[in-house]
Amino acid sequence: MKKALKIILAVLAVLVIGGILGYSTAVAAYESLYSRGTVRNGQWVTNLTAGSSEAGLYARATVALHGLLALAKSETVYYACLGDDKGQQLSSSCDYRIEGKGLDARWWSITLYGQDDFLIPNEQKRYSFNTNTVKTNADGSYVIYLSPTSKEGNWLPSGAEDQRILLTLRLYNPGQTVYDNPGGIELPRITREGCK
Amino acid sequence: MKKWILWTALATFLFAVIVHIAFVSYVPYKAMDTVMNVKFNYLNRNTLVPSPPTTEESRNVVRPSPDILYSICMYDVSRKPLLFTCKLPDEGYWSASFYADNTDNFFVINDRQAKARTVEILLVGRDMPAPDPGNAIVVKAASDKGLALIRMIVPDEKALPGLIEVQRQSTCRQVD
Secondary structure, eight states: HHHHHHHHHHHHHHHHHHHHHHHHHHHHHHHHHHHSEEEEEEEEEOTTTTTTOOHHHHHHHHHHHHHHHHOOOOEEEEEOOOOOOTBBBTTEEEEEEEEEEOOSSEEEEEEEEETSSOOOOOOOOOOOEEEESSSOTTSEEEEEEESSOOOOEEEEOOSOOOOOOEEEEEEEEEEEHHHTTTTTTTEEEEEEEOOO | HHHHHHEEEEEHHHHHHHHHHHHHHHHHHHHHHIIIIIIIIOOOOOOOOOOOOOTTTTTTSSSSSSEEEEEEEEEOOOOSSSSEEEOOOOOOOOOEEEEEETTTTEEEEEEOOOSSSSSEEEOOOTOOOOOOOOTTTTEOOOEEEEEEEEEEEOOOOGGGGHHHHHTTTEEEEOOO
16 A cells, blocks of 8 residues: 555656656747847847758747747848847837848848737837838938837837837848858847836 | 655656657647637638738737738648749749748748749649649648748838739639
């Protein structure tokens, strides 16, 4: 009787503890890959295997949860930015300055998402800036103001809800420099200017 | 007593490894299954459906691009091949991409690679002999069920009506 009880307890321990351990380490592993990427470029991270059949187990899981139906790198390279120049998590209640200039791609866009990975509701129905819509200076550079309150120029509204936010940079048909040096090409810089 | 604890710890570790690998492997299939059978369950299979312009209300697939006009087709080529007839815009980025049930983008073609303003793509099942493709590009599906996406970049609001018209002219249908 005592032996049978011992076996039942052991099996229960294996199933419960092993199950929790397996599940939590799995989630931690792919979420860690998501926030770190496989290549870091300043505040941006990317995973060049996203969407392709070269993707490993964890990359596939990351793409499935945070970038489902991503194109393979031969078509588009995606960068994500979750933090500002000080490494702090981007927040919808803060003002940011996104400074950049032309990128080596046929077409690019910077899109803002909420913590649920969907577009943030706003009266302007403005969710991104791209090659065509961003207003540039004479030298081709631009500044995008990411803020919950109205700004002159390229204003990207971060909405009324206080939440974590993130940016996605899409490079469609990128040039060879992007593939050769994804961690070294010049990407837009995100600077925090203040918070509510 | 100590031996009993050792074996339990070892079994727990092995079970944790199995659960870990099984769960990570399962996530992509589950995500695609949710999109195809829950989020888009109102769409007919093997039909190319033009989506409206992307807004904050577009909440079927994470991180939609507001600069892209999408058409979507949930394919099932287990019985018959599927012929996509795609009309391309006169200018600007266009692509047709195909996704397996594990999220892999196993084929993509863009407007620069297309040889004409109308492109035909014949999607065939994994174990299916390809019929005479005619002028179509033959693509072997990486899984019999999956999803196809056609993307067109919307450069600005003025271009939208024309692109919607182009979007409506693309179709897909089963062929024998």
